[in-house]
Amino acid sequence: MKKFWGKFLRSTAVICLFIIFAVNYRFEMIKSIDKFKKESDENHSFMDQSISSVNELLSILETSGTMYYKKNSRVENNDFNFKYFQKDNIYVSTDEAERTVVWIDKISSSWAVKKELDMSEVIATNYGNISKVLPEVAYIYYVSDSGFINIFPKVPKEKYSLLKDINKLDFIKKKLSINKKRGETEPFWSEIYKDPLGDDLLITRGVPVYDGNTLKGLITIGLKSDFFIKKINSNLISDFFLVDGRDNALSSRNFDTKEVSKFYDILPKKIYEKRYKLPDMQPCDIEKIGKYYVYYEQSNSAPWRVYYVTNILKLNSELLKGNLVFIAFWFMALIFLYGSSKRKAVVVDSQQTIEKLQIMLRKIDKEVEKDFLTGAYNRKGFTKITNLELDRMKRYHIDACVVMMDIDHFKKFNDTYGHACGDFVLKSFVKVVTKNIRLSDIVGRWGGEEFLILLPETDYKGALLAAEKIRKMVERETFYYHKQSLKITVTMGVSNLNVRKTLEKTVEEADEAMYVGKKDGRNRVVGYQDIMSKDKDLKWKK
Structure with a gap:
């Protein structure tokens, strides 16, 4: 009789758990x-x-x-x-x-x-x-x-x-x-x-x-x-x-x-x-x-x-993202009620299930933060990673730099060969940039043909050298679109990122430097601090 009531209570508990799961x-x-x-x-x-x-x-x-x-x-x-x-x-x-x-x-x-x-x-x-x-x-x-x-x-x-x-x-x-x-x-x-x-x-x-x-x-x-x-x-x-x-x-x-x-x-x-x-x-x-x-x-x-x-x-993906804790608790409750003889095997299986759910959620989050065309981080993903880097910079008192890049005369690719060619140029450009940066560096698409690079633990001079290396590699590369050879050049602006400045301010400075590069003829690297120094020298001479 005791054994019967034990099985009955366990079965009732399992049914209740399934009802709770279904309602939730x-x-x-x-x-x-x-x-x-x-x-x-x-x-x-x-x-x-x-x-x-x-x-x-x-x-x-x-x-x-x-x-x-x-x-x-x-x-x-x-x-x-x-x-x-x-x-x-x-x-x-x-x-x-x-x-x-x-x-x-x-x-x-x-x-x-x-x-x-x-x-x-x-x-x-x-x-x-x-x-x-x-x-x-x-x-x-x-x-x-x-x-x-x-x-x-x-x-x-x-x-x-x-x-x-x-x-x-x-x-x-x-x-x-x-x-x-x-x-x-x-x-x-x-x-x-x-x-x-x-x-x-x-x-x-x-x-x-x-x-x-x-x-x-x-x-x-x-x-x-x-x-x-x-x-x-x-x-x-x-x-x-x-x-x-x-x-x-x-x-x-x-x-x-x-x-x-x-x-x-x-x-x-x-x-x-x-x-x-x-x-x-x-x-x-x-x-x-x-x-x-x-x-x-x-x-x-x-x-x-x-x-x-x-x-x-x-x-269901959205549902999983908001209910991972509940699902994990539900699984653990089932494990407990399943019986001591098979508990160990079920625990292992449930942990694997939870890990798969977590991997699925991480994959979903990662896809949301990537640009679907180029594979670079989108603005949301780039901002999220940069904010994490700023937290690390506060703890260890280190600086970083941001590089703003804009493909020169990008519109001509769309106008001459069509938007599919423009997409090809964007993807090819990101591949060249990715090959020529460190594993710790981050590439993000800020909008249109504008891209950003986050250079952690890099000073201003080092960032200028890194940007110039990328510029030269892009300029040397020949891209082939439907047997048509294409050449790409890029204008870049560099500014330092530190704990006293927001990402928005740093991007604004890098964009201003890049704009000066555009005015000076394109296909060059310009540093924001160098612009400021020139402006101060001109004011002093006046």
Whole structure:
């Protein structure tokens, strides 16, 4: 009887433990799903804010064009030089400006068209500033109903044959036709389309320009897929689908192929099998479909449906990160109840399980802190490691240095060979840098083509020597992209890091030094302390 009650109590305890685990798992899963919804809402809000910025910039251009006509401005003497390309039957401007003017078929000598060309040049003065504010802008057009296009940035010669395809875009033909008939003045969004001048997928925001009641043309800002895809900042969102009015979708799934895809064609198989659930979803609805959770949002500032997707694996990873102690305790309780005869074997097995969980969590954390393209630490990871180094510097009274690096003329790789080449250059550059630093040194991607190196236990002179070595190695290296040989140079700024300065201040100093290097001709190493010394000498001489 005693033995029976002993087994009964142990069995009851085990059942209770499983019930507790199941209840806790359900509770934590609900928390993970709520976190996924919150991250989706935050990303959606951020995208709406970014779109608002696009609207403001477009409004500036539209106002500039409208005011030109309201003021009845006189035509300036814009001395354009054009070259005729007989094969394509187009005229292309040959001046040194940062934009290209192209005439389709023929150049008009009409005074009204000359005035419109002058107006488009007034607008174009803002193009450069807009591209700095929005680096994800592919092209900014002024498309005239009279047959010319003013396009920024400057189109390389090898793409001239594609310029006529701009006028063939559906949304441009449609908007020029509708606005003639009805006089619509509201901004509009295009559908997702393939860039006629490149390999990217674009979505364009545009607005018509009128001289009184006469339609003159369209101002458009074409946004790269990066504008939408790379703004997704979340540990839990595994996929994202932006769907336009024609059911074309922009997603990480066609981000690499750069082909326009229908929404249903690029859905994961398990979601596709139950796609009938998607049309019934309302804004802020979440639906479990197979091993996925789908969260639906309706864009407030554009005619899009937006779907955020996560999977059970990501949710379980999040759950594990927050419940490692509970799971370990649960395992230990099971071990105790399992019986003394097998306790030792179970303990070993459970410890191994816990170690695997810890390794999994460390791997997850590490992946979050790495730049997915280059393998260098991202800003979050670099900052975390530097803060740990600052703590060590406080204990042992040692200094370190930070090197800021910027690849010279990086934009030309993207413009000449495409963004895939730009990615290749970034990865190749990081490989060269990594080969030429110590194991204790840390490389981080600060943003775009800017990188940082943390040099622990290194004084200012040593950091300058280390930076110069890296600069020379990068300059000597020849990189081959699709049998095309490429040369890379880098400008570097150096500043010392100590316990009396924050990382932000040190990076600011290194960036200032690098900027001086850029002004002095690029491909050089400049130290912040040397700049300060020169400034003091100049002030003393004055």
